[in-house]
């Protein structure tokens with residue numbers, strides 16, 4: 112099941128081609144995106160997703176997005192969805208046709224089913240490999256043109272890291288800095304739990320500020336847990352009470368194995384955290 116909607120409110124046929132062969136998103140990955148989770152017809156964290164879309168657009172010098180039009184396109188997808196109870200709605204925004212100074216941005220919202228593998232991982236947990244990203248912790252400040260912190264369409268590196276994980280017998284990746292600090296997953300935010308306090312690295316280390324991480328922190332605070340945004344040495348992961356990867360479609364996924372070594376059992380902690388997170392949307 113797929114539903115395609117454009118920003119003028121019209122629907123498209125997701126099986127038909129719409130993107131021009133000279134589109135900058137296709138030729139150079141020059142564009143931005145968001146993936147919004149919709150459950151039972153209700154989008155989760157839509158405001159923060161749209162805010163991040165606007166922030167990414169500004170970082171790429173793209174025209175300011177019309178957030179009301181984007182919201183309308185998401186609603187069109189929801190209204191026309193006939194699939195299962197959860198939808199992953201991708202918001203895709205490319206600069207347009209290459210070499211055309213008057214190029215209009217090319218934008219759409221595409222509703223898709225959530226991968227079974229992702230759903231299974233929510234229940235069963237995942238094995239993760241630590242991969243050095245080759246950057247120091249001050250890279251975002253020293254080299255803003257790397258666009259760290261923008262959600263760009265250039266995900267070839269992120270996908271290569273996931274293939275490397277597979278070669279190492281793992282399901283996913285946690286990137287680290289050259290000095291051994293935790294960054295993020297290729298498509299997720301890292302959350303570490305110790306003594307009923309949640310930790311996540313600050314976006315200033317050159318990672319995407321996660322909408323799910325923020326929601327999970329809100330949920331944890333509501334049930335009396337502590338939350339801290341601070342540097343996390345990768346060496347401390349293996350002794351934490353729990354290590355989790357958070358993102359819109361995977362929600363909160365438990366890491367059970369790190370670099371081939373089984374982590375302390377965080378099943379009960381995971382259940383508590385998921386209950387608090389789901390309660391936000393009850």
Ligand code: PLP
Nearest residue numbers: 298299300319321322323358359
């Ligand atoms: N970090 C990266 C690099 C991502 O691609 C994503 C989501 O795809 C996230 C973090 C998590 O963001 P969110 O929770 O807003 O989905």
